Amino acid sequence: MQDTVTSAEFAKLLRDIWSDLQEPAVLWQIGTLLLCLGLGWLIQRAALRRGAAAAAAATHTVSAARRFGEHGVKRVIFPLSALLLVLMARGVLARYHNVSLLDLAVPLLSSLAAIRFVVFTLRQAIGRSSWLGAFERFFATLAWLVVALHIVGWLPEVIDSLESVSFTLGSQKLSLWTLLQGLAMVMLTLLLAMWVGGALERRLALAVGMDSNLRVVLARVLRAVLIVVAVLVALPMVGIDLTTLSVFGGALGVGLGFGLQKIAANYVSGFILLLDRSLRIGNLITVGTERGIVKEITTRYTVIRAANGVESIVPNETLVGSVVQNETFSDSQVALPLTFQVGYEADLERAMGILIEVALQQPRVLKDPVPKAFLASFGDNGINLRLGCWIADPEEGTLQITSDINMAVWRRFKAEGISIPFPQREVRLLGAVPEPVATAPVSSQPAQT
Structure with a gap:
Protein backbone atom coordinates (compact mmCIF):
# COMPACT_ATOMS: atom_id res chain seq x y z
CA MET A 1 0.00 0.00 0.00
CA GLN A 2 2.87 2.33 0.84
CA ASP A 3 4.55 1.65 -2.54
CA THR A 4 1.27 2.48 -4.30
CA VAL A 5 0.98 5.77 -2.44
CA THR A 6 4.59 6.62 -3.22
CA SER A 7 4.11 5.84 -6.92
CA ALA A 8 0.99 7.99 -6.98
CA GLU A 9 2.82 10.85 -5.32
CA PHE A 10 5.63 10.72 -7.85
CA ALA A 11 3.14 10.50 -10.68
CA LYS A 12 1.42 13.63 -9.38
CA LEU A 13 4.83 15.30 -9.02
CA LEU A 14 5.65 14.56 -12.65
CA ARG A 15 2.29 15.94 -13.77
CA ASP A 16 2.96 19.10 -11.78
CA ILE A 17 6.39 19.44 -13.37
CA TRP A 18 4.86 19.05 -16.82
CA SER A 19 2.32 21.73 -15.98
CA ASP A 20 5.07 24.03 -14.71
CA LEU A 21 7.02 23.55 -17.93
CA GLN A 22 4.11 25.07 -19.84
CA GLU A 23 4.43 28.30 -17.85
CA PRO A 24 7.14 30.97 -18.29
CA ALA A 25 7.59 31.07 -14.52
CA VAL A 26 9.38 27.70 -14.72
CA LEU A 27 12.47 29.64 -15.75
CA TRP A 28 12.76 30.77 -12.13
CA GLN A 29 12.94 27.14 -11.02
CA ILE A 30 15.44 26.19 -13.73
CA GLY A 31 17.63 29.19 -12.98
CA THR A 32 17.47 28.55 -9.24
CA LEU A 33 18.35 24.88 -9.70
CA LEU A 34 21.30 25.67 -11.98
CA LEU A 35 22.51 28.31 -9.52
CA CYS A 36 22.34 25.83 -6.62
CA LEU A 37 24.23 23.19 -8.60
CA GLY A 38 26.88 25.70 -9.65
CA LEU A 39 27.37 26.93 -6.10
CA GLY A 40 27.57 23.35 -4.87
CA TRP A 41 30.28 22.64 -7.44
CA LEU A 42 32.24 25.73 -6.37
CA ILE A 43 31.95 24.72 -2.72
CA GLN A 44 33.30 21.28 -3.57
CA ARG A 45 36.27 22.74 -5.48
CA ALA A 46 37.10 25.10 -2.62
CA ALA A 47 36.88 22.27 -0.08
CA LEU A 48 39.13 20.02 -2.16
CA ARG A 49 41.77 22.74 -2.60
CA ARG A 50 41.71 23.49 1.11
CA GLY A 51 42.01 19.79 1.95
CA ALA A 52 44.97 19.36 -0.42
CA ALA A 53 46.74 22.37 1.12
CA ALA A 54 46.13 21.07 4.65
CA ALA A 55 47.43 17.61 3.72
CA ALA A 56 50.59 19.11 2.21
CA ALA A 57 51.23 21.21 5.32
CA ALA A 58 50.48 18.40 7.80
CA THR A 59 53.47 17.35 9.90
CA HIS A 60 51.88 14.43 11.72
CA THR A 61 50.34 11.15 10.66
CA VAL A 62 46.55 11.22 10.28
CA SER A 63 44.65 8.35 11.87
CA ALA A 64 42.78 5.87 9.68
CA ALA A 65 39.38 6.89 11.07
CA ARG A 66 39.99 10.57 10.42
CA ARG A 67 41.30 9.87 6.91
CA PHE A 68 38.21 7.76 6.18
CA GLY A 69 35.95 10.56 7.38
CA GLU A 70 37.75 13.25 5.38
CA HIS A 71 37.70 11.25 2.14
CA GLY A 72 34.07 10.24 2.72
CA VAL A 73 33.00 13.87 3.20
CA LYS A 74 34.77 14.83 -0.03
CA ARG A 75 32.56 12.38 -1.92
CA VAL A 76 29.32 14.01 -0.72
CA ILE A 77 30.24 17.70 -0.53
CA PHE A 78 28.68 18.52 -3.90
CA PRO A 79 25.32 16.74 -3.52
CA LEU A 80 24.87 17.75 0.12
CA SER A 81 25.75 21.40 -0.44
CA ALA A 82 23.56 21.55 -3.54
CA LEU A 83 20.75 19.83 -1.60
CA LEU A 84 20.99 22.37 1.23
CA LEU A 85 20.89 25.27 -1.23
CA VAL A 86 17.91 23.76 -3.07
CA LEU A 87 15.99 23.35 0.19
CA MET A 88 16.66 26.95 1.14
CA ALA A 89 15.75 28.24 -2.32
CA ARG A 90 12.61 26.10 -2.42
CA GLY A 91 11.39 27.59 0.85
CA VAL A 92 11.81 31.10 -0.52
CA LEU A 93 10.52 30.46 -4.05
CA ALA A 94 7.45 28.52 -2.86
CA ARG A 95 5.89 31.78 -1.68
CA TYR A 96 5.65 33.09 -5.24
CA HIS A 97 5.75 30.12 -7.70
CA ASN A 98 5.29 26.40 -7.94
CA VAL A 99 8.44 24.45 -7.01
CA SER A 100 7.71 21.03 -8.51
CA LEU A 101 11.09 20.91 -10.28
CA LEU A 102 12.90 21.69 -7.03
CA ASP A 103 10.79 19.04 -5.26
CA LEU A 104 12.13 16.48 -7.74
CA ALA A 105 15.72 17.68 -7.28
CA VAL A 106 15.59 17.00 -3.54
CA PRO A 107 15.31 13.15 -3.70
CA LEU A 108 17.71 13.02 -6.64
CA LEU A 109 20.43 14.89 -4.77
CA SER A 110 19.77 12.92 -1.58
CA SER A 111 20.11 9.60 -3.38
CA LEU A 112 23.30 10.80 -5.12
CA ALA A 113 24.91 11.64 -1.78
CA ALA A 114 23.85 8.32 -0.24
CA ILE A 115 25.05 6.24 -3.21
CA ARG A 116 28.42 7.98 -3.39
CA PHE A 117 29.05 7.39 0.29
CA VAL A 118 27.95 3.74 0.13
CA VAL A 119 30.21 3.00 -2.85
CA PHE A 120 33.13 4.75 -1.13
CA THR A 121 32.52 2.70 2.04
CA LEU A 122 32.49 -0.53 0.01
CA ARG A 123 35.75 0.45 -1.62
CA GLN A 124 37.40 1.05 1.73
CA ALA A 125 36.06 -2.25 3.10
CA ILE A 126 37.36 -4.22 0.12
CA GLY A 127 40.75 -2.54 0.03
CA ARG A 128 42.38 0.61 -1.28
CA SER A 129 44.29 -1.34 -3.95
CA SER A 130 41.14 -2.97 -5.26
CA TRP A 131 39.93 -2.54 -8.81
CA LEU A 132 36.83 -0.90 -7.37
CA GLY A 133 38.82 2.28 -6.75
CA ALA A 134 39.33 2.92 -10.48
CA PHE A 135 35.60 2.52 -11.23
CA GLU A 136 34.17 4.08 -8.07
CA ARG A 137 32.70 7.10 -9.89
CA PHE A 138 31.31 4.89 -12.68
CA PHE A 139 29.55 2.54 -10.27
CA ALA A 140 28.15 5.42 -8.25
CA THR A 141 26.83 7.13 -11.39
CA LEU A 142 25.29 3.93 -12.72
CA ALA A 143 23.54 3.19 -9.43
CA TRP A 144 22.26 6.76 -9.23
CA LEU A 145 20.84 6.56 -12.77
CA VAL A 146 18.84 3.48 -11.81
CA VAL A 147 17.55 5.18 -8.66
CA ALA A 148 16.76 8.34 -10.61
CA LEU A 149 14.75 6.40 -13.19
CA HIS A 150 12.85 4.75 -10.35
CA ILE A 151 12.16 8.11 -8.69
CA VAL A 152 10.77 9.72 -11.84
CA GLY A 153 8.79 6.57 -12.66
CA TRP A 154 10.52 5.76 -15.96
CA LEU A 155 12.22 2.55 -14.81
CA PRO A 156 9.37 0.16 -15.89
CA GLU A 157 9.36 1.59 -19.41
CA VAL A 158 13.14 1.25 -19.65
CA ILE A 159 12.92 -2.37 -18.44
CA ASP A 160 10.24 -3.17 -21.02
CA SER A 161 12.41 -1.70 -23.77
CA LEU A 162 15.40 -3.77 -22.67
CA GLU A 163 13.32 -6.95 -22.49
CA SER A 164 12.12 -6.41 -26.04
CA VAL A 165 15.71 -6.80 -27.27
CA SER A 166 16.24 -10.56 -27.08
CA LEU A 260 48.09 -16.26 -23.12
CA GLN A 261 50.66 -19.01 -22.68
CA LYS A 262 53.32 -16.70 -21.32
CA ILE A 263 50.94 -15.02 -18.88
CA ALA A 264 49.62 -18.37 -17.67
CA ALA A 265 53.17 -19.66 -17.27
CA ASN A 266 54.08 -16.61 -15.20
CA TYR A 267 51.08 -17.09 -12.92
CA VAL A 268 51.85 -20.79 -12.40
CA SER A 269 55.49 -19.94 -11.77
CA GLY A 270 54.41 -17.30 -9.26
CA PHE A 271 52.48 -19.84 -7.23
CA ILE A 272 55.45 -22.21 -7.40
CA LEU A 273 57.79 -19.52 -6.04
CA LEU A 274 55.38 -18.67 -3.26
CA LEU A 275 54.82 -22.28 -2.28
CA ASP A 276 58.33 -23.73 -2.42
CA ARG A 277 59.76 -20.61 -0.70
CA SER A 278 62.89 -20.58 -2.85
CA LEU A 279 62.64 -16.78 -2.91
CA ARG A 280 61.55 -14.57 -0.06
CA ILE A 281 61.10 -10.88 0.49
CA GLY A 282 64.50 -9.40 1.38
CA ASN A 283 66.63 -12.05 -0.36
CA LEU A 284 69.64 -10.77 -2.29
CA ILE A 285 69.57 -12.55 -5.65
CA THR A 286 71.23 -12.43 -9.04
CA VAL A 287 69.37 -13.55 -12.16
CA GLY A 288 70.99 -12.88 -15.49
CA THR A 289 72.38 -9.36 -15.38
CA GLU A 290 70.06 -8.26 -12.57
CA ARG A 291 71.26 -8.24 -8.97
CA GLY A 292 69.32 -6.81 -6.09
CA ILE A 293 66.98 -7.36 -3.17
CA VAL A 294 63.57 -8.99 -3.64
CA LYS A 295 61.01 -6.34 -2.73
CA GLU A 296 57.76 -7.94 -3.89
CA ILE A 297 56.59 -11.31 -5.20
CA THR A 298 53.30 -11.35 -7.08
CA THR A 299 51.63 -14.13 -9.01
CA ARG A 300 52.95 -12.72 -12.31
CA TYR A 301 56.25 -10.97 -11.61
CA THR A 302 58.89 -10.30 -8.96
CA VAL A 303 60.30 -6.87 -8.16
CA ILE A 304 64.09 -6.68 -7.62
CA ARG A 305 65.62 -3.47 -6.31
CA ALA A 306 69.27 -2.94 -7.24
CA ALA A 307 71.81 -1.10 -5.11
CA ASN A 308 71.44 2.03 -7.27
CA GLY A 309 67.71 2.19 -6.55
CA VAL A 310 66.53 0.89 -9.92
CA GLU A 311 63.70 -1.65 -9.62
CA SER A 312 63.52 -4.45 -12.16
CA ILE A 313 60.30 -6.34 -12.86
CA VAL A 314 61.30 -9.93 -13.63
CA PRO A 315 58.65 -12.39 -14.94
CA ASN A 316 58.25 -15.35 -12.63
CA GLU A 317 58.81 -17.78 -15.49
CA THR A 318 62.37 -16.45 -15.77
CA LEU A 319 63.03 -17.10 -12.09
CA VAL A 320 61.70 -20.66 -12.29
CA GLY A 321 63.37 -21.61 -15.59
CA SER A 322 66.85 -20.15 -15.08
CA VAL A 323 69.67 -20.28 -12.56
CA VAL A 324 69.16 -17.83 -9.70
CA GLN A 325 71.97 -17.00 -7.29
CA ASN A 326 70.39 -16.41 -3.90
CA GLU A 327 73.04 -15.01 -1.58
CA THR A 328 70.73 -15.12 1.45
CA PHE A 329 68.76 -18.31 0.79
CA SER A 330 69.77 -20.36 3.85
CA ASP A 331 72.59 -18.23 5.27
CA SER A 332 73.14 -14.50 4.89
CA GLN A 333 76.90 -14.79 5.41
CA VAL A 334 78.89 -14.20 2.21
CA ALA A 335 82.63 -14.04 1.56
CA LEU A 336 84.30 -10.78 0.57
CA PRO A 337 87.61 -11.51 -1.24
CA LEU A 338 90.00 -8.56 -1.68
CA THR A 339 93.30 -8.60 -3.59
CA PHE A 340 96.38 -6.47 -2.80
CA GLN A 341 99.87 -6.29 -4.31
CA VAL A 342 103.13 -5.53 -2.52
CA GLY A 343 106.69 -5.23 -3.75
CA TYR A 344 109.12 -8.15 -3.78
CA GLU A 345 111.23 -6.45 -1.14
CA ALA A 346 108.29 -6.16 1.32
CA ASP A 347 107.97 -8.13 4.57
CA LEU A 348 105.21 -10.55 3.57
CA GLU A 349 104.39 -11.76 7.07
CA ARG A 350 103.94 -8.19 8.26
CA ALA A 351 101.88 -7.23 5.24
CA MET A 352 99.55 -10.23 5.72
CA GLY A 353 99.24 -9.40 9.42
CA ILE A 354 98.21 -5.83 8.56
CA LEU A 355 95.48 -7.15 6.25
CA ILE A 356 94.01 -9.28 9.04
CA GLU A 357 94.24 -6.44 11.59
CA VAL A 358 92.48 -4.01 9.28
CA ALA A 359 89.69 -6.52 8.55
CA LEU A 360 89.07 -7.15 12.24
CA GLN A 361 88.70 -3.42 12.87
CA GLN A 362 85.72 -3.15 10.50
CA PRO A 363 82.36 -3.49 12.31
CA ARG A 364 80.66 -5.26 9.40
CA VAL A 365 83.35 -7.96 9.11
CA LEU A 366 82.51 -11.10 11.09
CA LYS A 367 84.89 -12.35 13.74
CA ASP A 368 83.77 -15.92 13.05
CA PRO A 369 84.90 -17.10 10.51
CA VAL A 370 88.08 -15.20 11.28
CA PRO A 371 89.59 -13.15 8.41
CA LYS A 372 92.60 -14.77 6.73
CA ALA A 373 95.35 -13.55 4.41
CA PHE A 374 96.92 -15.64 1.65
CA LEU A 375 99.78 -15.34 -0.80
CA ALA A 376 97.86 -15.73 -4.02
CA SER A 377 100.52 -15.53 -6.73
CA PHE A 378 103.75 -13.92 -7.94
CA GLY A 379 102.97 -11.17 -10.39
CA ASP A 380 105.04 -9.28 -12.93
CA ASN A 381 105.28 -6.17 -10.76
CA GLY A 382 104.84 -7.57 -7.25
CA ILE A 383 103.45 -10.28 -5.01
CA ASN A 384 99.65 -10.69 -4.97
CA LEU A 385 98.06 -11.09 -1.53
CA ARG A 386 94.42 -11.98 -0.95
CA LEU A 387 92.33 -11.10 2.08
CA GLY A 388 89.34 -13.34 2.80
CA CYS A 389 86.67 -12.05 5.18
CA TRP A 390 82.93 -12.59 5.71
CA ILE A 391 79.98 -10.23 6.15
CA ALA A 392 76.42 -11.00 7.27
CA ASP A 393 74.57 -8.15 5.56
CA PRO A 394 75.20 -8.36 1.80
CA GLU A 395 71.94 -6.51 1.15
CA GLU A 396 73.69 -3.35 2.43
CA GLY A 397 76.15 -3.58 -0.48
CA THR A 398 79.88 -4.27 -0.63
CA LEU A 399 81.22 -1.04 -2.14
CA GLN A 400 81.43 0.85 1.17
CA ILE A 401 83.08 -1.96 3.15
CA THR A 402 85.55 -2.57 0.29
CA SER A 403 86.44 1.12 0.19
CA ASP A 404 86.92 1.27 3.97
CA ILE A 405 89.27 -1.73 3.97
CA ASN A 406 91.27 -0.44 1.00
CA MET A 407 91.72 2.98 2.59
CA ALA A 408 92.81 1.48 5.91
CA VAL A 409 95.28 -0.89 4.21
CA TRP A 410 96.76 1.96 2.16
CA ARG A 411 97.32 4.05 5.29
CA ARG A 412 98.90 1.14 7.19
CA PHE A 413 101.16 0.16 4.29
CA LYS A 414 102.29 3.78 3.93
CA ALA A 415 103.03 4.02 7.64
CA GLU A 416 104.90 0.69 7.70
CA GLY A 417 106.94 1.50 4.59
CA ILE A 418 105.41 -1.33 2.54
CA SER A 419 105.35 -0.32 -1.10
CA ILE A 420 102.45 -0.96 -3.42
CA PRO A 421 104.09 -1.44 -6.84
CA PHE A 422 102.83 -0.12 -10.11
CA PRO A 423 103.68 -1.27 -13.64
CA GLN A 424 107.25 -0.31 -14.66
CA ARG A 425 109.39 -1.14 -17.70
CA GLU A 426 113.21 -1.28 -17.64
CA VAL A 427 115.04 -1.21 -20.99
CA ARG A 428 118.64 -2.59 -21.15
CA LEU A 429 121.01 -2.38 -24.13
CA LEU A 430 123.43 -5.33 -24.26
CA GLY A 431 126.93 -4.97 -25.84
CA ALA A 432 128.93 -1.86 -26.98
CA VAL A 433 127.14 0.83 -28.82
CA PRO A 434 128.57 1.13 -32.39
CA GLU A 435 130.18 4.48 -33.21
CA PRO A 436 128.69 6.43 -36.09
CA VAL A 437 130.61 6.12 -39.44
CA ALA A 438 131.89 9.42 -40.97
CA THR A 439 130.81 9.99 -44.55
CA ALA A 440 132.15 12.51 -47.11
CA PRO A 441 129.89 15.42 -47.85
CA VAL A 442 128.11 15.29 -51.13
CA SER A 443 128.78 18.29 -53.38
CA SER A 444 125.90 19.92 -55.07
CA GLN A 445 128.07 21.50 -57.83
CA PRO A 446 127.80 20.03 -61.34
CA ALA A 447 130.83 18.17 -62.75
CA GLN A 448 133.13 20.09 -65.18
CA THR A 449 134.30 18.59 -68.42
Missing part, protein backbone atom coordinates in the same frame (compact mmCIF):
# COMPACT_ATOMS: atom_id res chain seq x y z
CA PHE A 167 18.31 -13.24 -28.79
CA THR A 168 18.81 -17.00 -28.57
CA LEU A 169 21.97 -18.59 -27.25
CA GLY A 170 21.86 -22.33 -27.66
CA SER A 171 18.54 -23.51 -26.28
CA GLN A 172 18.00 -20.51 -24.04
CA LYS A 173 16.45 -17.20 -24.96
CA LEU A 174 18.14 -14.23 -23.39
CA SER A 175 17.20 -10.56 -23.35
CA LEU A 176 19.26 -7.47 -22.84
CA TRP A 177 17.56 -6.92 -19.49
CA THR A 178 18.49 -10.45 -18.39
CA LEU A 179 22.12 -9.85 -19.29
CA LEU A 180 22.15 -6.55 -17.41
CA GLN A 181 20.60 -8.27 -14.41
CA GLY A 182 23.25 -10.96 -14.60
CA LEU A 183 25.99 -8.35 -14.85
CA ALA A 184 24.59 -6.47 -11.85
CA MET A 185 24.26 -9.67 -9.82
CA VAL A 186 27.81 -10.69 -10.73
CA MET A 187 29.07 -7.29 -9.63
CA LEU A 188 27.26 -7.54 -6.30
CA THR A 189 28.54 -11.04 -5.60
CA LEU A 190 32.03 -10.01 -6.67
CA LEU A 191 31.92 -7.12 -4.23
CA LEU A 192 30.87 -9.52 -1.50
CA ALA A 193 33.59 -11.99 -2.48
CA MET A 194 36.24 -9.25 -2.53
CA TRP A 195 35.11 -8.01 0.88
CA VAL A 196 35.27 -11.51 2.36
CA GLY A 197 38.64 -12.09 0.67
CA GLY A 198 40.01 -8.84 2.09
CA ALA A 199 38.80 -9.77 5.57
CA LEU A 200 40.44 -13.20 5.32
CA GLU A 201 43.65 -11.66 4.01
CA ARG A 202 43.80 -9.28 6.95
CA ARG A 203 43.16 -12.19 9.30
CA LEU A 204 45.96 -14.21 7.69
CA ALA A 205 48.32 -11.24 7.94
CA LEU A 206 47.91 -11.37 11.72
CA ALA A 207 48.61 -15.11 11.91
CA VAL A 208 51.68 -15.74 14.06
CA GLY A 209 54.10 -18.48 13.04
CA MET A 210 52.89 -18.72 9.43
CA ASP A 211 55.39 -18.06 6.64
CA SER A 212 54.76 -14.81 4.75
CA ASN A 213 54.81 -16.55 1.36
CA LEU A 214 52.25 -19.08 2.56
CA ARG A 215 50.00 -16.27 3.78
CA VAL A 216 50.17 -14.60 0.36
CA VAL A 217 49.37 -17.85 -1.46
CA LEU A 218 46.42 -18.68 0.79
CA ALA A 219 45.01 -15.16 0.49
CA ARG A 220 45.18 -15.15 -3.31
CA VAL A 221 43.85 -18.67 -3.69
CA LEU A 222 40.92 -17.90 -1.37
CA ARG A 223 40.15 -14.70 -3.25
CA ALA A 224 40.26 -16.49 -6.62
CA VAL A 225 37.98 -19.26 -5.34
CA LEU A 226 35.53 -16.73 -3.93
CA ILE A 227 35.41 -14.87 -7.24
CA VAL A 228 34.70 -18.06 -9.20
CA VAL A 229 32.00 -19.10 -6.71
CA ALA A 230 30.46 -15.62 -6.92
CA VAL A 231 30.12 -15.85 -10.70
CA LEU A 232 28.76 -19.39 -10.56
CA VAL A 233 26.17 -18.38 -7.98
CA ALA A 234 25.15 -15.05 -9.52
CA LEU A 235 24.31 -16.16 -13.06
CA PRO A 236 21.76 -18.88 -12.15
CA MET A 237 20.06 -16.42 -9.77
CA VAL A 238 18.89 -14.33 -12.75
CA GLY A 239 17.92 -17.32 -14.88
CA ILE A 240 21.06 -17.77 -16.98
CA ASP A 241 21.83 -21.46 -17.48
CA LEU A 242 25.54 -22.09 -17.16
CA THR A 243 25.39 -25.16 -19.39
CA THR A 244 24.41 -22.88 -22.26
CA LEU A 245 27.72 -21.12 -21.95
CA SER A 246 29.79 -24.30 -21.77
CA VAL A 247 30.53 -24.53 -25.49
CA PHE A 248 31.35 -20.85 -25.74
CA GLY A 249 33.45 -21.06 -22.60
CA GLY A 250 35.36 -24.06 -23.94
CA ALA A 251 36.19 -22.31 -27.20
CA LEU A 252 37.18 -19.18 -25.33
CA GLY A 253 39.38 -21.21 -23.01
CA VAL A 254 41.21 -22.84 -25.95
CA GLY A 255 41.78 -19.44 -27.54
CA LEU A 256 43.05 -17.94 -24.33
CA GLY A 257 45.25 -20.95 -23.74
CA PHE A 258 47.09 -20.38 -27.01
CA GLY A 259 47.18 -16.61 -26.78
